[in-house]
Amino acid sequence: MTIVSWIQIGLYMVALVAFTKPLGMFMARVYQGERTWLHPLLSPLEQFLYRMANIKAEDEMDWKTYAKAALVLNLFGLLMVYALQRLQFMLPFNPAHMLAVPADSAFNTAVSFASNTNWQGYGGETTMSYLTQMFGLGVQNFLSAATGMAVLAAFIRGFAREQSQSLGNFWADLTRTVLYILLPLSLTLSLALVSQGVVQSLQPAQTASLMQPVTDEDGSKIGHQTLPLGPAASQIAIKQLGTNGGGFFNTNSSHPFENPTPLSNFLQMLAILLIPSALCYTFGSMVKDTRQGWAIWLSMTLIFVGALSLTLWAEQQGNPVLSGMGADQQAGLWQSGGNMEGKETRFGIANSALWATATTAASNGSVNSMHDSYTPLGGLGPLWLIQLGEIVFGGVGSGLYGMLVFAIIAVFIAGLMVGRAPEYLGKKIEVFEIKMASLVALIPVLTILGGTAAALLLYAGIRSIQDPGPHGISEVLYAFSSAGNNNGSAFAGLNANTPFYNVTLGLAMLAGRYWIILPVLAIAGSLAAKKRSPVSLGTLPTHTPLFIGWLVGVVVMVGALSFFPALALGPIVEHLMLK
Amino acid sequence: MNSIIKQAAVLFLLMTLLTGVLYPALITGIAQIAFPRQANGSLIMEGKSIKGSRLIGQPFSDPRYFWGRLSTTSPFPYNSAASSGSNEGALNPNLKQRSQERVNALKQSYTENNRPIPVDLITASASGLDPHITPAAAYYQVPRVAKARRIKEEKVKQLVDRLIENRQFGFLGEPRVNTLLLNQELDRLN
Secondary structure (H helix, E strand, C coil): CCHHHHHHHHHHHHHHHHHHHHHHHHHHHHHCCCCCCCHHHHHHHHHHHHHHHCCCCCCCCCHHHHHHHHHHHHHHHHHHHHHHHHHHHHCCCCCCCCCCCCHHHHHHHHHHHHCCCCCCCCCHHHHCCHHHHHHHHHHHHHHHHHHHHHHHHHHHHHHHCCCCCCCCCHHHHHHHHHHHHHHHHHHHHHHHHHHHCCCECCCCCEEEEEEEEEECCCCCEEEEEEECCCEHHHHHHHHHHCCCCCCCCCCHHHCCCCCCCHHHHHHHHHHHHHHHHHHHHHHHHHCCCHHHHHHHHHHHHHHHHHHHHHHHHHHHHCCHHHHCCCEECCCECCECCCCCCCCCCCCHHHHHHHHHHHHHHCCCCCCCCCHHHCCHHHHHHHHHHHHCCCCCCCCCCHHHHHHHHHHHHHHHHHHHHHCCCCEECCEECCHHHHHHHHHHHHHHHHHHHHHHHHHHHCHHHHCCCCCCCHHHHHHHHHHHHHHHCCCCCCCCCCCCCCHHHHHHHHHHHHHHHHHHHHHHHHHHHHHHCCCCCCCCCCCCCCCCHHHHHHHHHHHHHHHHHHHHHHHHHHHHHHHHHHC | CHHHHHHHHHHHHHHHHHHHHHHHHHHHHHHHHHCHHHHCCCEEEECCEEEEECCCCCCCCCCCCCCCCECCCCCCCCCCCCCCCCCCCCCCHHHHHHHHHHHHHHHHHCCCCCCCEEHHHHCECCCCCCCEECHHHHHHHHHHHHHHHCCCHHHHHHHHHHHEECCECCCECCCEEEHHHHHHHHHHHC
């Protein structure tokens, strides 16, 4: 590794820490209904939305009503995206005359964008009209992200409140998230991205002449290149900030129109972890003990740095197959070296590995390099981060509520070991909470391993595999891990745009999102109703290095025990074959 | 339940207008005024004809030009209407074959060059549209280009030196050379 690589990574972490407190504090104010500096500007709009929709922001909801509201709104989103895709051929803003998307693919994409997964079975520039991108996918980027953050706010209130039947108002949480947090950040980021060359235009594609004409696969001469345009920057900004990850173009943020310069790359990477990281502070602030937030943040960071180191090291080693042909894969003054298949020159190894780690730690799933072409161990890092349950920063909102559920499991196991009743933040953890927490930990394991096993047993599953050998297993495992935990990135060699994968991965995404939200809100409802027990000598402090280490240990153990056998058949065998 | 559905429907429609129409329209408006060149694809114009984009690579296989990254877009390389990477794993036989073919082509085009080949020259980029190669890959090709064009190596090397884009602000990203711009400059040399 070159020194410049470490400087870039160090700078990234510093920038992330620097934004965590101010943004976290701001979000805490938003969720506690306090005024912020944006209120004079946006409060009239907020009140207007409430008036039109007949919403009373101060009406409190119990956990069941809160869940219903969230589900109904998400259902509308799902139906809208589905309808737009099926009808886009007869709707306006379709300069490229895109046809109707087939039903199975449209279902998959609708689920994908409603559930904040943004798995893409389709190629953006060849499938979706501008209208579908803006009206359907763009809107879901906001609403699915805001849903996750609203549910988190409700979950935190479960800890913050005492003997309360209610968790807040979903409509207000959602609206405030969009207005005060997502929109202002997206506006700023998208303009910064346009300045770097990300396209933002309603013109149809342009045609450029090629300097040196080529012949295509059929032998006919090609003298021109079609340069696709579109309102990309506005969508890319929110795709990163809302841990959505669905690209405007097929190759996502490796496409030069989507991510043209190292600065646009840095800003997008920062945007991936910005809100998930800051929400840790929001949590600490709302439960009136910021040490708790930082403890969770540190646990996440430790796992993040571990996975990053593995991927970075493995990718810098390069591909031994290419060394045999006389390739120079050494890092030097004039090249980054390493495994450059599926990577862009302007990003090199360091920025590709850092992005791959960030996008899979968060449930973002956008890519600036092709994960399928990573070395076996280089790809293992991102794959395993997804399998941990998208709780290392994770999706906006969903990552932190996932991690907090693991904290509940961690205090429970610790309590069992020393024979004390487990508590977290003064709330007794009892049978009901543990049952729900177990669901949160187990459902993704079931969909991932069950889905992978089913696909590997069926012809419909196997024939989509591109790579021979263990790498083929990795492709399927990655697909179900990504869908089951709502990440959205892929080992994209797998041809997932088939009825079999569109339907099974669609179901995995539904389970991975909504079957988690329900038990999470149930825990929140149960905790909010409880009294807070006073801190005593027997209380396990949950902000100490000991607890941070313990929490990391529990997360890693659950992840390792669940997935090691499957990983052994994929990336680990492949690594042994590579030598 | 009825009131929830009504509230959801109205809020959803309003949010669609706000985030799906107003937001992108506002950004498009500002972008078109403040950054018209960048927002419309950073096109390279010659009079009224479009000679490419500064951001999108083009395919080159003539020894007189600098070659770029491999591209696996279909049905022809650097098809910017359908970006795509190879997505092949490290052990995939197709990857091995494609890289070997590039190695052979490079060696055949200039048999005197026995130096190790910079890895970006024999691997496919993520987008299939990578406009850049590393400076190492550009320097590697200087003798071939100079010979094919019957000009001094020094002159070609100076051109490469001039077109190297350094790390942004000195530390972000990797140093690189834009092959399309480089080749356009080359044609102007003669």
